[in-house]
Amino acid sequence: MKKAWYIFKEYYLFSFVFLLILISIISISAKTEEEFLSIKYISLFFVLGVLFFSTKDYIIEEYYKPFWIKKKINSSPFSNFRRKGFIMEDSELVGNIRGYIICVGIEWSKFDKRPNFYFRVLFNPMSYGRLIRKDEYEVFNNSLKREKATFFIDSIYKLYEKKRFSKHKYNYMRDDILKAIDFSKSRKLLPISMSEWKEYSLKVSKQEETFVYD
Numbered sequence: 219m220k221k222a223w224y225i226f227k228e229y230y231l232f233s234f235v236f237l238l239i240l241i242s243i244i245s246i247s248a249k250t251e252e253e254f255l256s257i258k259y260i261s262l263f264f265v266l267g268v269l270f271f272s273t274k275d276y277i278i279e280e281y282y283k284p285f286w287i288k289k290k291i292n293s294s295p296f297s298n299f300r301r302k303g304f305i306m307e308d309s310e311l312v313g314n315i316r317g318y319i320i321c322v323g324i325e326w327s328k329f330d331k332r333p334n335f336y337f338r339v340l341f342n343p344m345s346y347g348r349l350i351r352k353d354e355y356e357v358f359n360n361s362l363k364r365e366k367a368t369f370f371i372d373s374i375y376k377l378y379e380k381k382r383f384s385k386h387k388y389n390y391m392r393d394d395i396l397k398a399i400d401f402s403k404s405r406k407l408l409p410i411s412m413s414e415w416k417e418y419s420l421k422v423s424k425q426e427e428t429f430v431y432d
Contacts, residue, residue, distance in 0.1 A: 229276040233268045240264075279328060284309075287324045287333065295335075295388035296322065307412075316399050317409045322391070325377065335378045337391060339398040340415050341407040343372040349425045358405065365397060372415060372422045374398040 241261045287309065290296070296304075296311055299322055304313030310323030319340040326333035343349055350358075350371050358369040367376040376394055 225276060225280075229279075230268070230272045233272055237261075237264055237268055275328075283326050283333075287326060290324060290333070295391055298388040298392075312412065315395060318399050318402065319410065319412050319415065320395055332379065335391070337376055337395050337398075339374045339395060339402060340410055340412070341373065341402050342410040342414070343418050343422050345406060345408045349421065352429050355429055362401065365394065367394070367398060370422075371426055372410075372418060374402065 241257070241264070245257055291306070291309075291311065292300075299311050299313060302313060302315075304311040304320075304322065306312075310321050312319065312321050314320065321338040321340070323336060324333050325336055355369065355371065362369050362374065365376070367374055369375075376398070378391070
């Protein structure tokens with residue numbers, strides 16, 4: 219029941235509410251029985267259209283994209299990471315390079331036409347005996363702009379557009395990972411295990427929220 223409600227809310231609810239409001243407004247303006255009958259046929263056409271496009275979105279998001287990601291993560295460049303000892307955890311590959319936990323995977327959000335590849339270098343958010351301050355966060359983020367990477371309180375993250383990334387593949391991605399590791403080491407951001415990193419996730423997300431809304 220919960221899954222059915224999630225599907226309806228995620229893919230159908232907004233369209234049907236909008237359609238209901240639109241039909242109600244048009245129906246009020248109908249002055250004759252013929253106009254009202256025409257509105258009924260038009261409404262049926264729109265309902266069928268909403269059902270078709272909403273169902274198409276549902277199939278793409280819930281079936282096609284996960285299938286594509288699962289298939290792609292077994293091919294290059296991800297197969298190279300597998301050969302280096304990376305293993306599948308949830309929907310991404312996780313491994314160790316120079317003592318740091320590295321996550322690589324594929325993101326394909328609802329609003330993206332194409333999938334994107336990414337990596338994330340994890341470090342201890344308490345490396346300084348406390349969480350990173352906002353001024354440090356801003357300095358580190360500015361330092362990574364040239365590399366087109368993003369600094370978070372607990373990791374360094376980089377996203378690649380698939381269209382551009384196809385030219386560079388594994389070696390390009392690995393070089394960027396090594397640069398992110400060197401950056402972490404030079405700032406004394408210490409390695410951390412995956413289990414410890416997950417334990418800090420709630421505290422980290424709350425701290426980052428204060429940076430955004432401060």
